[in-house]
Amino acid sequence: MKIKKLTQKLLLAALGILWVCTTIFAQVSDKNYTISGFVSDSTSQKKLDFITVNLLSDKGIPFKADYTKIDGSFTFSTLQPKKYSVLLVGVGYKNKTIVVDLTDSTKLKTDLGVLLLIPQTIGLKEVTVTATKQIVKQEVDRISYDLQADPESKVFSVLDMMRKVPMLSLDADNNILMKGNSDFKILINGKPSSMVERNYKEILRTMPASSIERIEVITTPPAKYDAEGLAGIINIITNKKIDNGYNGSLNVNERFPNGGPGFGGSFSAKIGKLGMSALGGASIYKSPQIINSTSRNTFGAENTILEQNGTAESKNKSGYLGYEISYEIDSLNLVSGQFNINGSNSSGENGQRSLLTATETVLQKYLLANTTGTKGSGMDAALNYQKGFKADKNRLLTLSYRYFSYTNNQNSNIDITERTNYDQPDYKQINDQQFSEQTFQADYIHPLKKLSIEAGLKAILRNNQSDFQNLFENNETGLYEVQPGLSNKFRNEQNVFGAYNTYQYNLKKWTIKAGARVEQTVINANFISNESKLSTHYFNVIPSLSVSRKLSGNNAINLGYTQRIQRPGIYQLNPFVDKSNPNFEKTGNPDLKPALVNDIQIGYNWSKKLSINFGLGFTFFKNLIFPVAVYDSTTNITRTSYGNTGQAKLPQGNLNINYPITKKWNFSMNVRAAYGMVRGIVNGILIKNEGLMYNFSASTGYRFEKSWRINASLNANGRGINLQGATNRFLSSSFSINKDFYQDKLSFSASVGNPFKKYRRNINDSFGPDFTQSNIRRDYFRAFNFSVNYKFGKLKDAIRKNKRGIRNDDVQSGS
Template sequence: MKIRKLLQKLLLSALGILCTCTTNFAKTSFKTYIISGFVSDSTTQKKLDFITVNLLSEKGIPVKADYTKSDGSFSFSALQPLKYSVVLVGVGYKKKTVLVDLTDSTKLNSDLGILFLTPQTVGLKEVTVTAMKQIVKQEVDRISYDLQADPESKVYSVLDMMRKVPLLSLDADNNILMKGNSDFKILINGKPSSMVERNYKEILRTMPASSIERIEVITTPPAKYDAEGLAGIINIITNKKLDNGYNGSVNVSERFPSGGPGFGGSFSAKIGKLGMSALGGASIYKSPQIINSTSRNTFGDENTFLQQNGTAESKNKSAYLGYEISYELDSLNLLSGQFNINGSKLNGENGQRSLLTDTETVLQKYSLENLTRTRGSGMDAALNYQKGFKADKNRLLTLSYRYFAYTNNQNSDIVITESINYDQPDYKQINDQKFSEQTFQADYVHPLKQLNIEAGFKAILRNNESDFSNLFENNETGFYEVQPGLSNKFRNDQNVFGAYNTYQYNFKKWSFKAGGRVEQTVINANFISNESKLSTHYFNIIPSLSINRKLAGSSDLNLGYTQRIQRPGIYQLNPFVDKSNPNFEKTGNPNLKPALVNDFQLGYNWSKKLSLNVGLGFTFFKNLIFPVAVYDSTTNITRTSYGNTGQARLPQGNLSINYPITKKWNFSLNTRFAYGMVRGIVNGILIKNEGLMYNLSASSGYRFEKSWRINANLNANGRGVNLQGSTNSFVSYSFSINKDFYQDKLSFSASVSNPFQKYRRNVNDSFGPDFTQSNIRRDYFRAFNFSVNYKFGRLKDSIKKNKRGIRNDDVQSGS
């Protein structure tokens, strides 16, 4: 017993000695050394967050790195007793280095206090470097235009900037033309959006170009894209360099006399695994009173002459909001979604005096007043799930669902006065259109070293509806009565089922992208009021091929071929008869079939100090959907509808140049030329038309000291050619000035367009087997624009987003 107690005492004594020795050893050998401090602006004394703090050893070897917190603080712990350098780096500030000596064992905590950073006085040079980035870039199947590298993005809207993008132009009505064609698809961040599917002009002229990163013109869309869009795809990429924290931009603008106030902005944020971004804006667009006239000569048994003179004005209010969100479940699983809404209200007023005569007498005369109210709205929502694989994180499986719908309601009140030989009563027109679409999609990406394989399936369930009616005033009762022959309910169901397979192979200086897409389309049309139906279906195999060859001297060569489809949309299918002008009726054609196009493209890109892009192409259209105008001598009415009556050949070329003449002076040129040859059957007679078409946009800018910049632009549009007519050419020019403040976060811009010409004369000439016609419109040409843009926020780590998602590019953009 005594022995056991003795052993216990010895063991406790040993443990006590061991603990004492361990404690003393820790106190002497494992001391905790800390370096801490705060960072502030030397001018404003404001604490600075997200300033990079680098800790270097005495020999300049990196030891640790961190960034300052929201209160400007930073701290490095568990350091060895050595000599260090603390290096502070922040955008817009001079680099600062502080030496710290931790070899003094009595000083464990080295508090550096407040370290002041001096604002960078040569920030202008940073702006110069950014502006000299390559603006135009050629990829294997597309051309991209970097808006952030173009200073005029701070001045104009996205719609205005389209003039400067290769292969794009704007016609006299500011409609976008891609390779001279109005049939294309617009995507935002590679996905369809209701913001631009219902009426893109309303949104793009509201959207500030400063909120956009780049615009991609996909000239040879690969098989993963739906086959619709004869000319190709325009992909608008918003600013998506998102980090932990937030950033955004706000733009306020005013344009007059044609135009109005506008507001737009973007916001992005990331908190851990959750990321989100929003894009929104609103505008009021006023079109002051303009003068228009129409003259028509007809030939046959009785020659007639129609002269109409009128005025028109309108006011349009529009707004849009787009929201995207993503959440990383883990490193291999990602959920994302999007939600977009938009709306518009347009009120228009048109006046017209009409006189129809033959060689000797007055056949018809009247005056007309038309009040039009149009209301439209759209929305879409999508959900995506992306799964990666541990063996290869670039191998992806994506499942997506999207719902999209819009409405467009138009009401017109027409009043007839001063009539001679014209007994049409006052009447109303109602045209309510609805569109809805559901999309289910699965995509799979499988990389194999230099080969990338993509495959996918898609089902689009689409519904077009129209409820239209004409109501004539009863002169006896004063009430408006529905006209059965001019009223109906129309429904068109269009279901598209597709599958694709694409292969991309990169080998040294060669890149190949080839694929095929199959699509089965089923259409059922129903005229509900008169119980008539129409059913049809068709099957298409769509090939695509793109080849890129890198050449010496920072240049490359591209060759592309694809086949595309033009499916008619509700605007062309709707059998509603627009009688707002009694002598000219417009209607859709529910019997339309899809049109096909074969497109060949050859491009050369060279980029050093001079950036040069040259392209040649040939496009052949078959069963092209053209508006067809036919004159009826018994009613003296020209009716325009749509038909699969056209064939066209279009050889074309394009040239894009960007050249920094000096460090402060740059020049850019974007031009396209084509020779259009179209033919088709109109009222049983073969019609041919052809002509040279061109677009040119030249821009030059000079940067002065203190962040001032001026720009001059020249735009020339040649005549347009279609099956039954042509439009006149015109030249426009503009000057802009902008100034950056507050480390380039705040900018003020102003511009004037065509200062020496108040109006522009737009002429649209058309013809048929038995008539010629000329429409002349005098629009406001001179315009002034003011804009203020502000960028805010700081970010760190990029937001992870789905690399695949729904892209419905198979229906013609609305007009």
């Protein structure tokens, strides 16, 4: 205690001596010269902080240096009566020098007022562009593609950009394929969204890629994700670096002749503890009249030949809006919510001339006109509560609830004329589908020193409903009457109860993530009109393992194994019989069971100036849900339904390369090759099909002076292999140009796709035990696109997001 009191007395004495010396010095130096001022941006007039202010002697020798404060002010005091120079230096601004004369003894304080710095646009862009930003990044269980680092994101939609992402490609109809498979799940910011669950193509071709930060391909989904999605998960991350203030982007585009006008954008804002973000857009997509034909040859007691030729055109209007909001109660408690809506309205007209012959005898002939209208809408809303812990803020408990629903209503009017040996009356088809689900979820994260433990519980309560009718025209009354045998009300309840546990262990060079998920599924189906019911349940244990090993430099090797499930959705279950083409019927199968897949992946990542991602994999499918086509010789109708009939083996390899050849010239390439081996039972007969499949995408871009950029890309798709057929290969190309203005905030872009070929033949060949068939469609191939993109706002403090939320990835999407 004595030492403590002595220390306090010495400190007080030292402060007293310092005060006396300061007072004496102030009295001696009765002339204290100062220089002060403010620094602002000449364009926005905003005060600039952290600008370097150098004080030089009249001979240019540095004397003092300081930085401007938050309000842009600076001050130099206790100066001698001399001549000085004030030099202002700021990154992205031109240097500014002011001469100051302090030799006038009557003027002790010199206020320079507001000094304006002029932005040096070219210099700022040079810094931004030449910095090598990694486009492709490999993590322990996923690969991410940075759209903001790809200049073509200002030109194309999110759907167009998918072909540049490793392990993704687009087929002839612009359907996304992940590792060659159409069964996957799409998430937005790690959560399911009604925007992409009903019909992802409508939304993604409307969504400008400039509004997206990155796309993650989760090749080995950990146990926290639901087990559905045979190929994996695509996670679309919107721009989430949200600070105090606001920012956003707007995009307006036009595409023709196949396409139309569209707009989209994003907006984010943060006010204190309240944060919000929105994503929205709309488009009109027109498909001009195309020509199609179908040729079918059957073999049996009587060989027949069916020839159909027709035309088709359609128009689709779609829009979407997503909104998220979060509020920080305190540093440990956070609540957040989301709300998404979307809708579409499409119409189509098809004309078809049909001729069925046998040994040069006309068996059937007619002319068909089909007018179809489809309306759909979807919405989802979620509420999340996240709690942290004082002992460790990385310990998190999250409770979540989500409601999701969509409807899809289709009406078709079929008129038949010029009949020969064809007596079926004109008819109408009505197919109203509804889907809804409620989800309850709890997640817990407990990090230790090098180990992170995750666990969770989840319950999904689903309700699929379909009300379908076939109405035939009464020739006597002219009225349409419901056909009981072709109409029904179908209800399918699917409840999934799951639990998971995941462990991630981090060492200096190794990262190991292992876990398991258990799921109990209970299904009850009810054919209300027929008063028949179907009930089943199944239990699954889904393991997953991911291992990453860092090598020297930025190199790494990854190994992953997982098992996935494909549960049938309403499109596969719905027993509605689509008779849009009287000779080819399509229907669902309420008796479908889930399919299983075992997937092994090994990848290598090498990243310096040249970035290389290389991977090998092997996938084995069991009880695969395949569309199965069976020909009925008594009715001359081919009916396609779904069945758990298939098994498949798929060895494959993929390669992604990104290389900045010079500071202004870049090159990227994405390649995938696989050999598909498929087998299954069709109409009691074993059918096998196999072949090489590949996808190739290469693009290059060059940046000129004054922010001009040109890009060119070449894409090649090989044959697509399925159980009963294959699609043809095709080659496509595109060229684009874009110009940035106002420090890259405003961009104008234009592109042309396939300038050397106006049309493309899309061929789908199929076969069965007693038939062969070829469908040929002539599509518009050449397309022009114009786009204007604008970014605005500036932010500082990042919005907190729930680190856990509901992710429903267990139902097959698409039709």
